[in-house]
Amino acid sequence: MPASHCPTGVPLYFFYGLTFIFLGLAIAVKDMSGSKLRLADSLPSLAIFGFSHGLHEWLECYLLLGYGNASLLLPIHYLKLLTLVVSFLFLNHFAICLLRSQPKIRWQWLRVLIPLLLVFPGMHLFLSWENLDLQTIRQADILARLTIGNLGGILAAFALIRHGRVVEILSRSAALHFHWAGIGFALYALLAGVIPSHAMIPFLAIQVEIFRSLTAALITYFLVKAMNVFNIETRKTLEQQILHLAQAEKLAAVGKLAAGIAHEINNPLTNISLNVELLKKDLQDGAKPEAGLEKRFAAIERNIGRASRIAGELLHFSRQKEDTLVPIDLNEIVSGSLTLLGSKRQNYRIETRLLPLPPVMAVAVKIEEVLLNVLLNAMDASPLGGLITVSTRCQGLEILVVGNWGRS
Missing domain, CATH: 3.30.565 (Heat Shock Protein 90)
Structure with missing residues (x-):
């Protein structure tokens, strides 16, 4: 990472990671016992996504600080890649669990597609194992984002929007929040899955991580608001x-x-x-x-x-x-x-x-x-x-x- 990114990069990545950690905590402390909504079975996977993705961003923040032994640089980058892959896998799992409850949705093909997409970054690391360096890990990072990261964001967006129609009978405001959270994940799939890290948004000269952070904050906000549907369900029961x-x-x-x-x-x-x-x-x-x-x-x-x-x-x-x-x-x-x-x-x-x-x-x-x-x-x-x-x-x-x- 160039030194010019360090002054603003540290607080940016700290906030970025904190947003996802907060999402995981909000789900973890939410009482969903006794709920008949399939969302209750899916949200634990989204919580793990939040924790692991937040840890990934905090590892980036740690690297920007420049502390630690140089010999640990490669293992930390490797751990950062691992947390990224794990987070995207759980994001896909969340979307699949939620889609399984939706009528007329053929989701079985995802069982084959996701492992197939995971092969690309895996094969890249395997073929470059003898000469594994930071550049190889960065390329694997890009491949993971383009494949399972992009797919996970799109599937989560689709699943949340569809689920909004299901809960509309309980609360129209909760349904609207699910829709906006789905739109947020669709935008995040573009920003985190297609646009490379540290890139500048054309015509704006703004680092992509700023937009990722704002999108993550919006996703967290709308999902926390949407989870009020459990309170509404309990009250109606x-x-x-x-x-x-x-x-x-x-x-x-x-x-x-x-x-x-x-x-x-x-x-x-x-x-x-x-x-x-x-x-x-x-x-x-x-x-x-x-x-x-x-x-x-x-x-x-x-x-x-x-x-x-x-x-x-x-x-x-x-x-x-x-x-x-x-x-x-x-x-x-x-x-x-x-x-x-x-x-x-x-x-x-x-x-x-x-x-x-x-x-x-x-x-x-x-x-x-x-x-x-x-x-x-x-x-x-x-x-x-x-x-x-x-x-x-x-x-x-x-x-x-x-x-x-x-x-x-």
């Missing part, structure tokens, strides 16, 4: 579990009420059956159809309405709905909750003091669920014949539903 748990608790409450509700529905059905039998008996005895007919039909309709109302309350309570806020009457919710208690309330003295209330914006089934659980808990905590009082009132801008429980 927890939300689903909470919904399932709430539904399970609701069904458990229905189970506790089942006997009482069955009794409440059985009573009107028994009355309906009795009135039908009486009607049949009257007709068989030759009684006039008009005699008591209207009264019996009214009784049948009344009991059908009662059974239908109880069944409707139960169906409304047990059904899982979206949490949509609508204007509701809290007094109706209280009455519906008491209806669902069925015959269980016959063992207690339940008094209601329901004052006129304005409509409130709420989720009716959620309020009913809370009230029902409170009433059931009150029954469990009270002796048979105990007094349970439910009252509602409007106090300023607050509407209160108050339950007082005590012994008789």
